Amino acid sequence: MEDTKIFKALSNQTRVQILDWLKNPEKNFEPQTHSLTTANFEGGVCVASIQKKVDLSQSTVSNFLSMLHKSGLLEAKKIGQWTYYRRNEETIRKLSKWIKEEL
Template sequence: METIEIFKALANEHRLQILKWLKSPKDYFVNEGHPEIDEESIGVCVGEIQKKLGLTQSTTSHYLAILQKANLLTATRIGKWTYYRRNEETISQLCHLLEKEI
């Protein structure tokens, strides 16, 4: 776990919001375009995240890439679409680090 990369990734309100939304995707996303995709196990499409953020596609993709580089998100590509979900293992390790060492 790259702790510095994680904290850098978390130092942005939009990236924090993405992590919050992806914790319970069914509460925040309608999944209009891809109803056959299970948001809990596969993830949420970039387009859905971008619509909810209200930012450009390039900015949204940049934020998602930062979160993925920090290992806070995992990506699954299906056809031409990319779906993101939280990496709960990394988030759990971070919580443990905060609780026990910081």
């Protein structure tokens, strides 16, 4: 776990909000037709759906998602022409444990 990348990714309220929304993607986004069972990426949400909810430019949202992905907080999968993101629960558990035990 690279702590500095994670904390930098979490230093923006919109990025934290995206992580929160991805905790319950079925509740927070429209149904994702390409990602769920056919591509074995359940819980994945398309960039366009995230952008629509965030209501920021596509480039800004892509930058935010890239930062969250590079920090390890999100997993990504390209399916056809679309990229889907979901939370990396293992990294989030490790971070939670680290904060509880070390910080």
